[in-house]
Amino acid sequence: DTAVSQTPKYLVTQMGNDKSIKCEQNLGHDTMYWYKQDSKKFLKIMFSYNNKELIINETVPNRFSPKSPDKAHLNLHINSLELGDSAVYFCASSQGGDGGELFFGEGSRLTVL
């Protein structure tokens, strides 16, 4: 039973389209995250939610809108996709504050043509 699961794993779309990535965790964690990994493998935090409340919002274009319907789910919607949005997006969850381990999903590879 996968701890942090993301769908879809692969997404190929045209510039200007809107797309969503879904994430669910069954670990009972309070905090969930979205990270973006670019082609050089650099990982950057985008958003963090704690108990459905947004607590971290890094300098991400407002075309990206996270939504947390409950503490087990954190979805990412992206409007008006651009070429530079092509990346692997990772969802993660954690419990227990700053020292807590992050559990990552397997990633969603987004390719914008």
Place this chain on the structure above:
Amino acid sequence: AQSVTQLDSQVPVFEEAPVELRCNYSSSVSVYLFWYVQYPNQGLQLLLKYLSGSTLVKGINGFEAEFNKSQTSFHLRKPSVHISDTAEYFCAVNDYKLSFGAGTTVTVRA
């Protein structure tokens, strides 16, 4: 503000040889330090972490790391690597959010 510098972008190593991956951090407050591993086409998983206490931390798969406060370093070591250790390794620091270094690609050759 915090930052993490991984000093080696690529480390080729022969099977059964030792490996050390270097990580330096800067932070104005006490930090928690982590090493994560990413195998090809997978998400990241935790190798080990330092929160407090003993400066030598042991992790999974035979890895260990040493926290050195005076040198602001948290280097990762393994005395004898296997082919299966080929992966991307990330050092990370957390004082209110987890920030990752740029990663070190370890390639183990027979």
